[in-house]
Amino acid sequence: MSATTSGTLDAKKSPMWSSGHGHDVISTKTLGFWLYLLGDAMMFTALFAAYAVLGHAFNAAGGPWIRTVAHAGVAFRETAWLFASVLAYGFAMMALKKGNRGGVLLWITAALLIALGFLAVDGHEVMALFRMGAVPERSGFLSAFFTLVLYHGLHVVVGIAWMLVMLVQVASAGLTEKVVYRLLNLRLFWHFQAVMWVFMFTFLYLRGAIV
Amino acid sequence: MPMNSLRPKGWLRLLSLLPLGLLGGCAHRRGGDEFWMLDPRGVISATQDHYLALDVLIMLFIIVPTGFFIVWVMRHYRRDGGRGRHDARWDHSYALEALVWGIPILTVGALSYYSVKAIYAVNPYHPTVVVRAARAAHVKNPLDIDVISTDWQWVFIYPKQGIATVDRLVVPKGIPVHFRLTSATVVNDFYIPQLVGMIDVMPAMRVRQSLLVSRAGTYEGYSANFSGAGFSWMNFETRAVSRAAFRAWVARVQGAQAHLTYAAFEKVARPTINVHGRVAYFSRVQSGLFRHVVAETAAGKTYPTPMAMTENMTRYLKVQARRDAHNRD
């Protein structure tokens, strides 16, 4: 049987042209952002794969290895900063739900400042490592290690810049459709980098404590 | 208008079939010995050929009927002049769909079985066909050869014999030869079409390959993996000789003047395009040279390609010739 010829529809009765039908802008934009995150997750996966391949003692080429460079203690502090920032952003979203523009501004500012705290700890740690000679060009292992750390750091920087832009837009334009879907996408982004951090914490720092 | 389109350009269609004749034609013109791939002279290459034939046969069993069926359908159901009955509604049949999925699944199953068998038979780390053939012939002492590829030459080291060559491989017939291979610079493929398939030769890594030649003769070997400007000249003649002849050859090389220390190796490994296919022999090889090269490469040793050398080949070759002349004394 042919799909073309079958069917219970009566052609003479059913409408040929739709009468008004729009697409939901916010859900369309959010879907796109989910798809982007999928791609970004693949990038992280590839970097983790590179780290897995280059993570052996042999790849340290006689230089500092995981025990020397990955400190679970520092990472734990970083985790605290990061999750506090995510929490603050969550409060911003609750304010958004209530349509409370002031609350959104307040909590995003909080999330932004806390994220800066994360960057400070992260940057401090990286600089300390650099000073002790653990630089990316020392060995394959360090190349992979720093690339992951810095790629995650880049996400935090982008998130902070994005929050800045959103602060201005919320303040100037209010909670318009465009501003709202951007806030929602930023929430996804902010959660995403936190999830990636969990993987980093496990595979870089905890492993460093165990090995 | 549509269908007659196939007719007037008949000569063109014939033309497109013409090259098919080449497949047969060339094989006969010079007795077929140019088809290295189909003319195996070693145990491994013979095994590979055996499975190649099997694979192609099974595939042709599907592909050829499919091809003929498509041609038949195209002729039979063409609108202008075809005899087929048009049925504008037929687009589904459970029986056919079962067949359409079933045939490929079964075929792939069979092919997979043979593929796995073949992979283990010629596994470079433990080629069962070589092991078995050696056991059957009661050969006890395999020959070990270390292979180091450089930019763009091959260094063959015979550790037990204490000799080494550049761009010339000589092996005895009927005795398993075990290779250890590495590269001092970039990746090459070690390949002797009539004797053994390709294996990647990688810097700071060691791989293995084996060989069991069944017929004496001269075979071409070369790198099959692009490695830079001198790649096209990276050939080594392989001579498979009788055991006696091999012993004689070893004795002769043992009389060579040059020794292969690591310092001498570094000279050989300087980027060199061996356009004239020059062969070099060394007696006395520094012990552990192979392992030393692997370790040095792993520690970051490279032999950089000078930027200027490849842009003007003719000038470069002159420089190289001068350098060679200088090195000789």
Next chain:
Amino acid sequence: MFVHIDGPWSPLLGRLALSEIPYNNPILIGTFAFAALLAVVLVGLVTYLGLWRTIWRDWLTSVDHKKIGIMYILIGLVMLFRGFMDAVMMRAQQAMAVGPHSAGYLDSPHGYLTPYHFDQIYTAHGTIMILFAATPLLVGIMNILVPLQIGARDMAYPYLNAVSLWLTAAGAALVMASLFIGDFAHAGWFGIVPVMELPYSPGVGVDYWMWAFQLSAVGTTLGGINLLATIVKMRAPGMTWGRLPIFTWASLSANLISLSTFPVVTVALALLALDRYFGTHFYTAGLGGNLMLYNDLFWIWGHPEVYFVILPAFGMISEIVPTFSEKPLFGYLGMVLASLGIAGVSWGVWLHHFFTMAASPAVNAFFSITTMAVGIPTGVKVFNWAFTMFRGRLRFELPMMWASAALFFLLVGGLTGMMNAFATNDYMVHNSVFVVAHFHMMLLLIVYAIFGGVNYWFPKVFGFRLEQRFGKMFFWLFTAGTAVVFIPMFTLGFMGMTRRLAYVAFPQWGPLLDIEVVGIAIYVLSAVFLVAQLYVSFRDRAKNRAGLDAWETSRSLEWMTHSPVPFYNFAVTPEVHARDERAWRVARGVDTVRPERYEDIHMPRNTAIPLWLGVLSFGLAFGLVWRMWWLVEVCAVAIIALVVIRSFDHDTDYTIAAKEIERMERAIRDVPSGRPAADDVIGGVPAFRQGV
């Protein structure tokens, strides 16, 4: 911080010195003169015809998916031509440089190309053909067709769509720039490490390759997101998954591949960049690097990529065959599953590109089996096409000719692919011209599908059909050329000839190489007929005007709107009732039912920002290639600034009143037989020109 490179460097020009312009190479000077002449003629022509305004307003700043698609296709055709020229040069070199006694010209010991130059040519050829010819051509076709096939007004993100286009264009421009400023990579289209590392490639060639690749990868990833979201979100009412046109299914499968694997190659190349710019050790042989990591990362993208390009090609064949068989596609569900199956399996086969790397037999066995498993869904497709024709009423018009020929390429390419997949065979033929011939069968299949698709949908996009007589001459000559080039290549594979040889050491390969040159000559001849076909089609466009359904037996949604398609696609979004909506309506005699009333339409406004982003990306990449840090900084800052500025733009859409739509629809319809007047055809139909 940056790794030190020998040679001159200045703050203003970076590594770029006058000597980098290859003014002493007659081949390049000739090419440059030709390109310059062409540019002058084009600029003159456009100025003479007074088209600058139109080009800027209606094309360069357009966000219309059809125009973006057309621009993608133009890029693809130009690059196809460039790739073809590269092929001609390679074939000439290999025919000349045979044996130690062959003559040498232009600084080369044999033939007329030094190894250095020859290596750049095959690298450029492969890179261009795959990333800047096949990919843009297919992305362009998907861009045009997918929204039409699902009854959407545009893509989900029209602005992003333009960004993707201009990123791809920037990549293509970078490849072209490398021709005249500096040089290109010489490590093959998939890149070989550590050949690409600084000690072995100190020049800028690898950087050009890397950044051009990167731009196209990012562009294609964004395009993939866009197409996926479009298919999920923008379908017309009634367009259920079970009714989705088969080409759209193919696009969906293809873009699942692109979204999931292009990011991996982005990483693979980024790590290479780190090695080359910061001296890290990802792919170096020493100091803890691992060059096999590159092979894995690259081919995790590289293999799926070839299915990314073949799936839309399969999709086009699946649309063309039913139309010219006057019959629905056989086994729709099977076809859908096969497409998704090919996409699914494609992630698990990458290692077959380095079976010879001495992995353990268990690993090779696994990948050998998965690779062969791709033959199952592909076989389903072949059989289903055959059964679609079975009991059909076949008309061998041009699109059908290209599509049917493609089937035979699939058989040959599939047979040889299955030979490679059998790992022990691959030990013999890996890196031989046998593999080269295998993948050209497959890639030419794509070219065939593209030519078929272009002939098929041309009337939909431009309103007139392509001429058939010259078109058929082109088809047969192209096919003859393919046979004469590639059958000897298969033969040479069995004779042991490896690929990428700048010099052919074994003279017995010579005669067959000579025959391949004959094939090239036939190709060149065929291109003449292609140009003739295009010219005559344009000249006689009035005669060849097409109605809604140019082929009378077309089946899917895109054939229900005008040809050429107005910028809003459908005046009113159609209700979908069946899998082949147009065929369904025709069968019930309701295909002429018109909308009762029109409604306002929301459209995205044109914008020049994507174009500027493309220009700036080009500048960024060019700066990186030559290490002109100031240019890098300026462009990077400007890109970020533009993105932010755009986010403050609230005026990105506009509305067309229902009355205006009605007026435009009537203007189109009132021309006799619903066909627009001749002179209005190219962009001239009021409705085809984008409103402001």
